[in-house]
Amino acid sequence: MVAWRKIDKLKLAGNDESERMLIGPVAMVLLSLASCSCRCYTSFRRGDPCTSNWTGVLCWDDLGDDGYLHVRELLLLNKNLSGTLAPELGQLSHLKTLDFMWNELTGSIPKEIGYISTLRLLLLNGNKLSGSLPDELGFLSTLKRFQIDENNISGQIPKTFANLSSVRHLHFNNNSLSGQIPPELSQLPTLLHILFDNNNLSGYLPQEFSNLPDLRILQLDNNNFNGSQIPASYANFSKIAKLSLRNCSLHGAVPDLSRIPSLSYLDLSQNHLTGPIPSNKLSDNMTTIDLSDNQLNGSIPGSFSDLPSLQTLSLENNFLKGPVPTNIWQNISFSTSARLELDFRNNSFSSIQGPLNPPKNVTLRLEGNPVCKNANLLNISLFCGAESGEDKMVANINSSTEICRIQSCPTDNFYEYVPASPVPCSCAAPIRIGYRLKSPSFSYFPPYIRPFELYVTSSLNLSLYQLSIDTYAWEEGPRLRMYLKLFPSVNSSTFDDSEVKRIRGIFTSWTFPGSDLFGPYELLNFTLLGPYADINFENKSKGISKGIFIAAVVGSISCAVALSVIVTVIITRRRARNQRAISRRRLSSRASMTIDGVKDFTFKEMALATDNFNSSTQVGRGGYGKVYKGTLTDKTIVAIKRAEEGSLQGQKEFLTEIKLLSRLHHRNLVSLVGYCDEEGEQMLVYEFMPNGTLRDWLSAKAKGSLPFGMRLSIALGSAKGILYLHTEANPPVFHRDIKASNILLDSKLNAKVADFGLSRLAPALEGEGTVPDHVSTVVRGTPGYLDPEYFLTHKLTDKSDVYSLGVVFLELLTGMQPISHGKNIVREVKMGHESGMMFSIIDSRMGSYPSECIERFITLALDCCHDKPEKRPSMLDVVRQLEFILKMMPETDSDSLHSSNGKSLSSSSSYSTRDPYVSSSNVSGSDLVSGVIPSITPR
Numbered sequence: 001m002v003a004w005r006k007i008d009k010l011k012l013a014g015n016d017e018s019e020r021m022l023i024g025p026v027a028m029v030l031l032s033l034a035s036c037s038c039r040c041y042t043s044f045r046r047g048d049p050c051t052s053n054w055t056g057v058l059c060w061d062d063l064g065d066d067g068y069l070h071v072r073e074l075l076l077l078n079k080n081l082s083g084t085l086a087p088e089l090g091q092l093s094h095l096k097t098l099d100f101m102w103n104e105l106t107g108s109i110p111k112e113i114g115y116i117s118t119l120r121l122l123l124l125n126g127n128k129l130s131g132s133l134p135d136e137l138g139f140l141s142t143l144k145r146f147q148i149d150e151n152n153i154s155g156q157i158p159k160t161f162a163n164l165s166s167v168r169h170l171h172f173n174n175n176s177l178s179g180q181i182p183p184e185l186s187q188l189p190t191l192l193h194i195l196f197d198n199n200n201l202s203g204y205l206p207q208e209f210s211n212l213p214d215l216r217i218l219q220l221d222n223n224n225f226n227g228s229q230i231p232a233s234y235a236n237f238s239k240i241a242k243l244s245l246r247n248c249s250l251h252g253a254v255p256d257l258s259r260i261p262s263l264s265y266l267d268l269s270q271n272h273l274t275g276p277i278p279s280n281k282l283s284d285n286m287t288t289i290d291l292s293d294n295q296l297n298g299s300i301p302g303s304f305s306d307l308p309s310l311q312t313l314s315l316e317n318n319f320l321k322g323p324v325p326t327n328i329w330q331n332i333s334f335s336t337s338a339r340l341e342l343d344f345r346n347n348s349f350s351s352i353q354g355p356l357n358p359p360k361n362v363t364l365r366l367e368g369n370p371v372c373k374n375a376n377l378l379n380i381s382l383f384c385g386a387e388s389g390e391d392k393m394v395a396n397i398n399s400s401t402e403i404c405r406i407q408s409c410p411t412d413n414f415y416e417y418v419p420a421s422p423v424p425c426s427c428a429a430p431i432r433i434g435y436r437l438k439s440p441s442f443s444y445f446p447p448y449i450r451p452f453e454l455y456v457t458s459s460l461n462l463s464l465y466q467l468s469i470d471t472y473a474w475e476e477g478p479r480l481r482m483y484l485k486l487f488p489s490v491n492s493s494t495f496d497d498s499e500v501k502r503i504r505g506i507f508t509s510w511t512f513p514g515s516d517l518f519g520p521y522e523l524l525n526f527t528l529l530g531p532y533a534d535i536n537f538e539n540k541s542k543g544i545s546k547g548i549f550i551a552a553v554v555g556s557i558s559c560a561v562a563l564s565v566i567v568t569v570i571i572t573r574r575r576a577r578n579q580r581a582i583s584r585r586r587l588s589s590r591a592s593m594t595i596d597g598v599k600d601f602t603f604k605e606m607a608l609a610t611d612n613f614n615s616s617t618q619v620g621r622g623g624y625g626k627v628y629k630g631t632l633t634d635k636t637i638v639a640i641k642r643a644e645e646g647s648l649q650g651q652k653e654f655l656t657e658i659k660l661l662s663r664l665h666h667r668n669l670v671s672l673v674g675y676c677d678e679e680g681e682q683m684l685v686y687e688f689m690p691n692g693t694l695r696d697w698l699s700a701k702a703k704g705s706l707p708f709g710m711r712l713s714i715a716l717g718s719a720k721g722i723l724y725l726h727t728e729a730n731p732p733v734f735h736r737d738i739k740a741s742n743i744l745l746d747s748k749l750n751a752k753v754a755d756f757g758l759s760r761l762a763p764a765l766e767g768e769g770t771v772p773d774h775v776s777t778v779v780r781g782t783p784g785y786l787d788p789e790y791f792l793t794h795k796l797t798d799k800s801d802v803y804s805l806g807v808v809f810l811e812l813l814t815g816m817q818p819i820s821h822g823k824n825i826v827r828e829v830k831m832g833h834e835s836g837m838m839f840s841i842i843d844s845r846m847g848s849y850p851s852e853c854i855e856r857f858i859t860l861a862l863d864c865c866h867d868k869p870e871k872r873p874s875m876l877d878v879v880r881q882l883e884f885i886l887k888m889m890p891e892t893d894s895d896s897l898h899s900s901n902g903k904s905l906s907s908s909s910s911y912s913t914r915d916p917y918v919s920s921s922n923v924s925g926s927d928l929v930s931g932v933i934p935s936i937t938p939r
Helices: 038-043 087-091 111-115 135-139 159-163 183-187 207-211 232-236 302-306 370-378 446-460 497-509 577-584 603-609 651-662 694-698 708-727 788-793 798-814 825-834 851-864 875-888
Strands: 010-012 057-060 070-075 081-083 097-099 121-123 145-147 169-171 176-180 193-195 200-202 217-219 242-244 251-253 265-267 272-275 288-290 312-314 321-325 340-343 348-353 362-365 431-437 467-475 479-486 521-527 549-553 566-571 599-601 618-621 625-631 637-643 672-678 681-687 743-745 751-753 897-899
Touching: 087 111, 097 497, 111 135, 135 159, 159 183, 183 207, 207 232, 302 321, 348 370, 431 497, 431 788, 446 467, 446 497, 479 788, 497 521, 521 788, 599 603, 599 681, 603 625, 603 637, 603 672, 603 681, 651 672, 694 743, 694 798, 708 743, 708 751, 708 798, 708 851, 708 875, 788 798, 798 825, 798 851, 798 875, 825 851, 851 875
Parallel strands: 070 097, 097 121, 121 145, 145 169, 169 193, 176 200, 193 217, 217 242, 242 265, 251 272, 265 288, 288 312, 312 340, 321 348, 340 362, 599 672
Antiparallel strands: 010 081, 057 070, 431 479, 431 521, 467 479, 549 566, 618 625, 625 637, 637 681, 672 681, 743 751
16 A cells, blocks of 8 residues: 655756646655565556666665665756755665755755665755754764765754764865864764865864874864964874865964875964964975964074975965075976965065076065065065966866867767877767866866876776866865866767766766875766767666656655655656647647737648748758748748757647747847647748858858958847847846857848747846846757856856857857867967967958957957856946947948958948847747858858
């Protein structure tokens, strides 16, 4: 007998309405997940999840167990889940991994989780959990990794956590924990990492921590141990690599840590430490010493000149005096990737000891010292200026120098050239991974890039060339966030499913070998696009549609052999099999719906317009389906998008989308003419754009060329269309797939934005005129145009569209594709601009141009592509800056187009700066590809 229970605890948040749709107003789905045998499978409406394709639920039977499958892992990383965790989770008595990282969970952590005696990984970081930590979690004697960081958890750390006898990682940082750190934690024999930074902890630093035999990292930054001193016993740490106690209100002296053989990173800054710096030599592994913002006196120890791995020595804002020793850098052997930063600002240094000739790898800052008063006399003015900013985002060091054919690698299908492949121009589809080092023991990454690559590839059993570090950036902590790409071997263009599952399993099970240098890591996302999008990580099932997400909370079941269950809310997607069946029967039961300005065409009219969809009328194809050029009975030429089987929606959803699109009107958006919804067909009818796509005009095969002025006009038109979507559309819309092939040109080469197949409605406005915050959604878009922040966080914002449009601007400037020859256009232009070689990579086909105008356009494009969204301009600012640049353009005939034979192709486009909100047309549907430009060879 099955006991049904209504559960409405968890919902999928942030995706479109079809992806949030529940089965019934309150879900009533009961699954046996803990110990139900095959004898009760028939009791469940959708089968036993241990033998079905339930995303995130992994089951197996350990050798010598009871013969039944049991739920062993709940892997629901980054699934946009919201809601609370139910106490019944504690009934999963065989569970080993509970992973809800990077969701939107709220409420408190149920104490019943402490009853899961088999639990090894408790991963709840990156949510909105609150309340206090239950004492019962201390019962988890097999727990190895305990992560609750980046939540809103408050209260004290329970003393019962001293019973976590197997735990190796306690990551509690970025919460609101308070009170004394229990000294009883020093009884944990296997503890490696204590990350309690960014809380409200107080009291004293437990001196007993020095007794921890394997402790590698103690990171307590930004707490308030007011009046406490650093225990002298910390000099007895035997294996610690990183000691970080920044901004903890500590008093007293700096302890002598010279006896710690493996210490690499020491940060005691922003405290109230007094006295001199200990003179004994620290470990040769030292990369970072930060003693800034204290009250230290005395001189710089001579032992600092004998630290061969030193990268950063920060002593600013103290009372240090005496000479500045120049031998600090004399004994360091610099490679091309090494550097040394010496920050001695705002002390009392009065002289320089030794020749002041640091190599270019050394940065020395002396501002605010008496020695700078005689800067001109002593020729040290270069070192007495204000600190300049630094961009810590760098390019992939594996960029290929091979010249590869652009068309040979299908980038639109998420393939790209393998940068370090031993086979030139090898083309493959990578696995894309968001990855972060939570507490590395260095402050500058380039010298450790190759060791890191060896560390990752050896841990994954891959060859070195199969890893590419696409970008990396330092974040608060400091933490090092990366965007990694893993490529298949040279013998294949894709990983097979089993290899993808193996790699994912290594990341999600934390089986990487320990590293004092790189410290703990966290998986931000494991995004599978292109050929990997449909991989199932669970058992195959005939009863559940592909793409189902499970938001799990726990309930109970009465079954002959069942002991515990998990109740789930099943989130169905809009293209489910039953909805397609309904669509097939639509001819006899179509709902009447009148939409102003949009015509309801019959299937017969569409067939007649396209000569029964003759292949000769096909002008394009996208993810939605094929696109045909059609002629209506009134001789109007249109583009007809015919959905394929996998793109069909439910009738209600289809008509709702059309109704939404019909409300969007702007002269820089492709207009929707009508639709067809009968005989199991769904078609969207748009105005036909005779001059094709911007990508056509920029391609190497284009017979015509666009002058610079015309490119600016196209950029402005595109920006105005997107600005309307962001600020004037009701509700606002984020496009999500802005690219050169989605910017179409009409007969006068006016730009119109198209392809809203990936668009997402923005959240409700928070106030009049306020741009919405973000939409949480699975990553979609086109490689090369994807906002890196969107990729890593899955949070789509208006600044994600700004980034993509910035890439289009770079295409206009260079004629390059976003990804070609294994290189990324953003990095290439940025490096060219910084090196003063920008004009060498500007598209030579656009003729002459004012240097001041193009410099402003380059700067605007790079600002749009800044890796930090908050540093990008708003779309309104983009429009205003483009209008300003166009006003700077001289009155010439540069608005005429140039063909390959040098003849001018006239155009009536003008550099108008009219109001961007003037409306005259409708917005497009998805994947619209228009006709071929007569003067351009078709692709």
